[in-house]
Amino acid sequence: MPTRNRSREISWNVEKKIAEFLADNPEYGGSKIRQLLLDDPKLERQQIPQLRTIQRIVKETRGNLGPLDRPFQWHRMGEWGLPWEASEFILGMWAYAKELSADLEWSLQYSVPLPPPSVRLVHWWWRVHQAAPDETRFFVWMWGRELWRCDLYKDVLGKPVDVAGIEAFLAYKPWQTPKQQDIYDRAIKRDTISPLPLALVGAMHTEELRGDPELLEHFPQRGSATYLEAQETDSLMALPLESDEENQQ
Numbered sequence: 001m002p003t004r005n006r007s008r009e010i011s012w013n014v015e016k017k018i019a020e021f022l023a024d025n026p027e028y029g030g031s032k033i034r035q036l037l038l039d040d041p042k043l044e045r046q047q048i049p050q051l052r053t054i055q056r057i058v059k060e061t062r063g064n065l066g067p068l069d070r071p072f073q074w075h076r077m078g079e080w081g082l083p084w085e086a087s088e089f090i091l092g093m094w095a096y097a098k099e100l101s102a103d104l105e106w107s108l109q110y111s112v113p114l115p116p117p118s119v120r121l122v123h124w125w126w127r128v129h130q131a132a133p134d135e136t137r138f139f140v141w142m143w144g145r146e147l148w149r150c151d152l153y154k155d156v157l158g159k160p161v162d163v164a165g166i167e168a169f170l171a172y173k174p175w176q177t178p179k180q181q182d183i184y185d186r187a188i189k190r191d192t193i194s195p196l197p198l199a200l201v202g203a204m205h206t207e208e209l210r211g212d213p214e215l216l217e218h219f220p221q222r223g224s225a226t227y228l229e230a231q232e233t234d235s236l237m238a239l240p241l242e243s244d245e246e247n248q249q
Contacts, residue, residue: 010057011046012159018054019061019156020149023069024115026062030055064156068120080119086126093117093125096137121148131170143170168193 014037021033028036034054037043049057067080074091077084097114117125124144132139143166150161172193174184187193 010049010053011043013043014046014048015057015157016149016153017043018057019152022058022061023065023118023120023152023156026065026069028058030058033058061156064158066155068123068155069118069152071116072119072122080123082123082126089129090122090126093122093129093137093140097141100138100141118148120151121145124148124151128170132173162194164194165196169196 017037017040018033021028021036030051034048034051037048037054048054072080072090072094074087074094077087077090082090094117097117100114121144124147125140128140128144128147129135132143147163147166150163150166154160168187169184172180172184172187174181184193188195
C-alpha cells in the first residue's frame with residue numbers, strides 16, 4: 001500500500017502530475033520530470049520543488065507502480081484479466097490511440113505523441129465501452145483516461161478520488177436524448193446523484209481538442225443544470241477555456 005509523507009511540503013497537483021508522467025514514461029528521471037513540471041502552463045502558479053525533492057518523490061512513486069502500469073501487450077491479455085472476446089475492440093482502440101496523436105499534435109491539452117497505453121488504461125477502455133457500448137472511440141478514450149487517472153491516484157499515491165459524478169453520467173447517459181438530459185439534470189438538483197466535476201466541461205465542449213468532431217452531440221449542452229452544483233476540481237483532463245462569446249469579442 002503506498003504511503004504518503006505528510007511532512008513533505010508539495011502541492012497535490014504537482015504530486016499527481018509526477019505520478020502521471022511516471023506511469024506514462026517510467027524511464028523518466030527527476031531532471032526530466034522537473035523540467036516538464038516547470039514547462040506545464042497549468043502549474044505556473046504552483047511552487048515546483050527542487051531537484052533533490054523531485055528525485056525522492058520519483059523514487060517513491062516509481063516503487064508504487066505495478067504490473068497494471070506496464071505497457072499493454074495483446075498476447076498477454078489473459079494474464080491481466082481481460083477477456084479474449086475483447087480483442088477486436090481493444091486492438092481497435094490501441095490503433096485509434098496511435099492515430100489520435102496526429103489529431104492532437106497542435107493541442108496544448110495533451111502531450112503528444114501519446115504514450116503507449118498501459119494495462120490499467122486498457123482495462124478502463126474496456127469498462128467504459130461496456131458501460132456505453134454504442135459510443136465513439138474518442139468517448140471511450142477520454143473517459144477511460146479520466147478514470148485511469150483516478151485509479152492511478154488511488155493505487156500509486158494512496159489517495160482515493162471521488163468518481164461518483166462520472167459514474168452517474170455514464171449511468172444516466174444524458175447526451176443521448178433531451179428527455180434523458182432532463183431526467184439527469186433533475187436528479188442532480190434533487191441531490192440524488194453527484195454532478196460531473198466542473199473542470200470537465202471545457203474538455204467536453206471544445207471541438208479544437210478532439211480528433212472526432214462528431215463527439216459534441218454526445219455531451220450536455222452549455223447552460224444545463226448538469227454542472228451547476230459541481231465543485232471545482234484539478235482534473236488534468238481540462239484547462240480553463242474561453243467561451244465562444246469571449247472569442248468573438
